[in-house]
Amino acid sequence: MTAAYWLTQLLNALQYSMLLFVLSVGLTVVFGLMNFVNLAHGTFYALGAFIGWSLLRATGSFWLALVGAPLLVAAIAAVLYGAMIARMQRAGHLAQVLATLGLVFMGVEVMRIIWGDFALDFAAPPLLQGHVQLFGLVYPAYRLFVIALGLLAMVALWLLLERTALGAMVRAAVDHADMAAALGVRVDRLFFGMFCFGCALAALAGVVAAPIFSVYPGMGIEILIPTLIVVVVGGLGSLKGAVAGSLLVGFVDTFGQVLLPQLAGIVVYALLALTLLLRPQGLFPARA
Amino acid sequence: MLEVEELAAGYGETRVLHGLSLTVARGEVVALLGRNGVGKTTTLRAIMGLLPPAGGRIRLQGRDITGLPAHRIARLGVGYVPETRDIFPSLTVRENLELAWRLGRREGPWDLESIYAFFPRLRERCDNPGTALSGGEQQMLAIARALVQNPDLLLLDEPTEGLAPIVVQEIRTKLRELIATGLTVLLVEQNFRFATPLASRCYILARGRVAWHGPAAELAASEELQRRLLAV
Amino acid sequence: MLRLFDPLRTLLALLLLLAGLWWARTGDYFGREILAEMAVFAIAAMGLDLLAGFPRLVSMGHGLFVGIGAYGYAVATALWGWSWPAAILLALALSALAGLLVGLATVRARDVFYIMATLAFGQMGYVWVVRSAELGGDDGLAGVPRPELAALGLDLGDSATFATLLVLLAAAVYLLLGRLLASGFGRTLVAIGQNERRVRALGIAPGPYRVAATTVSGTVAGFAGVLAAMHSMYVSPELFHWTWSGEVLTMAILGGVGSLVGPALGAAAVVWLKYAVSGWTEYWGLFLGLFLILAVWTGGQGLYGYLERLRAWLLRTLTRQEEADARGDRTGQTLRRSHRHRPGVAAGGEG
Numbered sequence: 001m002t003a004a005y006w007l008t009q010l011l012n013a014l015q016y017s018m019l020l021f022v023l024s025v026g027l028t029v030v031f032g033l034m035n036f037v038n039l040a041h042g043t044f045y046a047l048g049a050f051i052g053w054s055l056l057r058a059t060g061s062f063w064l065a066l067v068g069a070p071l072l073v074a075a076i077a078a079v080l081y082g083a084m085i086a087r088m089q090r091a092g093h094l095a096q097v098l099a100t101l102g103l104v105f106m107g108v109e110v111m112r113i114i115w116g117d118f119a120l121d122f123a124a125p126p127l128l129q130g131h132v133q134l135f136g137l138v139y140p141a142y143r144l145f146v147i148a149l150g151l152l153a154m155v156a157l158w159l160l161l162e163r164t165a166l167g168a169m170v171r172a173a174v175d176h177a178d179m180a181a182a183l184g185v186r187v188d189r190l191f192f193g194m195f196c197f198g199c200a201l202a203a204l205a206g207v208v209a210a211p212i213f214s215v216y217p218g219m220g221i222e223i224l225i226p227t228l229i230v231v232v233v234g235g236l237g238s239l240k241g242a243v244a245g246s247l248l249v250g251f252v253d254t255f256g257q258v259l260l261p262q263l264a265g266i267v268v269y270a271l272l273a274l275t276l277l278l279r280p281q282g283l284f285p286a287r288a
Numbered sequence: 289m290l291e292v293e294e295l296a297a298g299y300g301e302t303r304v305l306h307g308l309s310l311t312v313a314r315g316e317v318v319a320l321l322g323r324n325g326v327g328k329t330t331t332l333r334a335i336m337g338l339l340p341p342a343g344g345r346i347r348l349q350g351r352d353i354t355g356l357p358a359h360r361i362a363r364l365g366v367g368y369v370p371e372t373r374d375i376f377p378s379l380t381v382r383e384n385l386e387l388a389w390r391l392g393r394r395e396g397p398w399d400l401e402s403i404y405a406f407f408p409r410l411r412e413r414c415d416n417p418g419t420a421l422s423g424g425e426q427q428m429l430a431i432a433r434a435l436v437q438n439p440d441l442l443l444l445d446e447p448t449e450g451l452a453p454i455v456v457q458e459i460r461t462k463l464r465e466l467i468a469t470g471l472t473v474l475l476v477e478q479n480f481r482f483a484t485p486l487a488s489r490c491y492i493l494a495r496g497r498v499a500w501h502g503p504a505a506e507l508a509a510s511e512e513l514q515r516r517l518l519a520v
Numbered sequence: 521m522l523r524l525f526d527p528l529r530t531l532l533a534l535l536l537l538l539a540g541l542w543w544a545r546t547g548d549y550f551g552r553e554i555l556a557e558m559a560v561f562a563i564a565a566m567g568l569d570l571l572a573g574f575p576r577l578v579s580m581g582h583g584l585f586v587g588i589g590a591y592g593y594a595v596a597t598a599l600w601g602w603s604w605p606a607a608i609l610l611a612l613a614l615s616a617l618a619g620l621l622v623g624l625a626t627v628r629a630r631d632v633f634y635i636m637a638t639l640a641f642g643q644m645g646y647v648w649v650v651r652s653a654e655l656g657g658d659d660g661l662a663g664v665p666r667p668e669l670a671a672l673g674l675d676l677g678d679s680a681t682f683a684t685l686l687v688l689l690a691a692a693v694y695l696l697l698g699r700l701l702a703s704g705f706g707r708t709l710v711a712i713g714q715n716e717r718r719v720r721a722l723g724i725a726p727g728p729y730r731v732a733a734t735t736v737s738g739t740v741a742g743f744a745g746v747l748a749a750m751h752s753m754y755v756s757p758e759l760f761h762w763t764w765s766g767e768v769l770t771m772a773i774l775g776g777v778g779s780l781v782g783p784a785l786g787a788a789a790v791v792w793l794k795y796a797v798s799g800w801t802e803y804w805g806l807f808l809g810l811f812l813i814l815a816v817w818t819g820g821q822g823l824y825g826y827l828e829r830l831r832a833w834l835l836r837t838l839t840r841q842e843e844a845d846a847r848g849d850r851t852g853q854t855l856r857r858s859h860r861h862r863p864g865v866a867a868g869g870e871g
């Protein structure tokens with residue numbers, strides 16, 4: 001257990017955290033706006049990976065896949081929202097949430113039909129395929145890229161939410177949706193926009209994760225649970241919560257596997273249980 | 289300005305309002321009074337479009353606004369100061385006001401500068417988060433946030449609730465000045481002693497309907513009315 | 521609150537019971553296997569209804585209790601060689617304990633938050649079992665025995681006998697839960713589902729009721745798990761997986777939560793459909809998802825809700841007819857039987 005070993009674990013944890021952050025931020029803001037959680041969020045993640053795989057195969061360009069897949073998935077999300085979720089307004093949020101569970105069941109099958117049952121390989125771009133020397137440590141360049149991308153997303157989202165008029169509107173609507181509406185904010189439209197944006201981010205995470213984990217239909221079902229834990233632990237509706245939650249879950253999970261291998265995978269749930277008991281609102285809820 | 293006809297509203301299966309009618313004329317200050325829990329807040333929320341009415345009609349300047357979403361009603365010129373103030377805690381005082389101002393975009397006497405001039409305390413606190421304010425300051429900010437949109441009609445829900453007497457006095461003074469500019473207000477109050485000097489007419493709610501309405505002076509003079517309908 | 525005796529509900533339950541018993545007697549081996557599976561799912565779905573249909577706590581983690589029941593029985597019998605009554609008791613105790621703990625951990629969560637929390641806890645069981653070598657990991661545990669009832673002249677190895685027993689047990693669970701929900705306890709649960717604030721205002725703390733309901737619901741689900749283990753004589757971690765919980769939830773919603781018999785009907789219908797479509801497509805999830813979406817889209821009252829509407833319509837038409845016959849004049853004033861509104865799983869709630 002050398003310093004290099006621990007540094008590697010640290011970077012792994014950071015990389016997993018960044019993936020979780022990109023996944024959870026859309027989910028948490030949408031939750032904050034309307035008390036709605038998209039259980040099919042993981043499905044959009046998987047869909048992003050598959051569409052990215054097809055784009056990569058068709059064009060040979062990883063970068064095109066990285067940009068194109070989120071855009072296509074956002075379009076699909078917009079159609080599903082308009083055709084289904086928006087029309088269920090009257091049935092209530094719980095009905096909408098359960099409908100997204102239906103999308104989970106259907107999504108897996110659709111992906112099996114289109115792309116088959118087997119895991120597909122997804123090559124990292126040539127530029128990022130090697131390893132990097134870092135403080136006497138050899139680390140895959142692609143994973144460093146994931147970390148950098150996550151940090152970039154954090155900064156960009158922070159600027160968007162804290163420094164723009166749109167961001168102020170989102171924060172206001174998360175704080176008090178009714179009051180924001182009474183000032184003239186179209187909360188439903190914000191919600192729709194954030195929903196599609198969140199799905200695009202999930203798809204981005206899917207493409208980014210693909211070279212690390214490969215691509216298979218069940219990948220979305222697996223990632224959903226850690227993502228939801230991030231949302232609950234971090235607190236609903238806040239960027240700060242998404243950052244804190246994803247770092248906590250990423251580090252606790254990674255180091256849990258290293259330090260307590262006999263409890264591997266369980267430690268994050270203990271974290272969740274503790275949070276629910278001690279701070280049921282999560283660490284940084286938007287509505288304190 | 290505002291005509292409410294036979295308004296019915298409630299939450300889920302429980303009805304709170306069973307046919308309430310009231311009118312507010314341009315430039316008039318009307319008080320809506322009644323015991324705790326009779327449905328005053330519910331009335332304002334229904335007018336604002338935050339609660340879908342189960343029956344009746346609401347007209348604003350002759351235009352039917354029944355069932356319109358809140359953001360449309362806001363843009364038609366209704367300002368809302370809720371009972372809970374609902375200052376956005378993740379926005380600073382300045383952001384609270386700027387957001388409202390940007391969304392308002394209506395012609396009128398108020399802009400950010402004149403609002404700060406009218407509520408100088410808000411200028412001092414403008415970089416504080418919304419929640420770092422005292423109760424009185426929050427109330428001022430809630431009123432300022434509605435005003436900066438230059439509404440034609442202001443819905444004001446219990447502006448003095450939970451405030452110290454000296455702060456109540458301050459709010460009273462500000463409201464007097466505002467009313468003198470000709471602002472139209474529907475003022476909800478549980479404390480009729482605060483409301484009657486400001487209002488020209490009063491409605492008293494009981495059991496989901498208007499139980500009495502008339503000139504404010506009449507209510508101020510009649511202890512019998514006060515005892516029977518307001519339990520004082 | 522559930523009415524202790526509702527003619528429609530009772531009629532439907534009796535019909536299901538009779539159809540099950542008849543099928544167990546006349547069906548072929550494959551049919552009886554399906555019937556046993558229906559009974560298992562019906563019990564799990566009825567247990568879930570106790571939470572989703574009354575206090576409107578939509579649990580997505582019932583696989584945890586089912587799995588604990590199944591593994592509890594399997595481990596005690598197959599690995600430790602316990603007798604079956606002791607194994608059943610252990611399994612029920614463990615699932616009750618799990619229900620208690622989950623109930624305590626989620627006591628303040630509502631609506632969507634509750635869904636997320638239960639989802640995560642259910643998945644915790646999955647991860648635990650998959651990674652546990654002693655429990656067989658991914659492969660599960662085989663060699664789970666069915667109870668030895670030769671003393672009573674019963675051979676549970678016989679599929680007809682076993683299916684009959686499971687159908688009868690499902691009926692027993694239905695009766696027990698019906699009694700419980702028709703009591704003051706059931707009334708309080710419904711009140712919590714409608715307006716938790718008001719319940720508090722009346723001086724009743726909802727917490728203990730919610731925890732109690734989760735414990736009972738978990739125990740019932742654990743019992744379903746025990747029966748599932750006996751049925752397939754094998755347990756696998758799939759029982760814990762959150763999509764499995766989602767399937768049970770879909771059955772309950774499709775049948776109509778808040779009626780107890782609805783989820784049983786939904787379980788029977790979904791299991792039947794699963795086998796019906798398996799002949800020509802391997803993409804069963806497409807149908808399951810579609811059913812769930814349709815069920816919540818149409819108001820979340822499920823099949824039983826449609827039956828209730830049908831009854832209301834019949835009653836209206838009949839009373840109108842009677843009146844017309846009796847008076848022959850004014851048909852406008854019909855005697856509307858006041859029909860209690862039973863919101864579906866998704867409707868209502870506080871904002």
Ligand SMILES: Nc1ncnc2c1ncn2[C@@H]1O[C@H](COP(=O)(O)OP(=O)(O)O)[C@@H](O)[C@H]1O
Pocket residue numbers: 299304322323324325326327328329330331870871
């Ligand atoms: N969100 C809500 N859900 C359910 N009932 C509510 C809600 N808000 C208010 N009520 C009920 O509606 C009635 C009227 O409330 P409200 O309009 O706030 O009264 P007031 O403002 O006159 O004190 C009260 O009995 C209250 O309990």
Ligand SMILES: [Mg+2]
Pocket residue numbers: 328329330371446
């Ligand atoms: Mg009020």
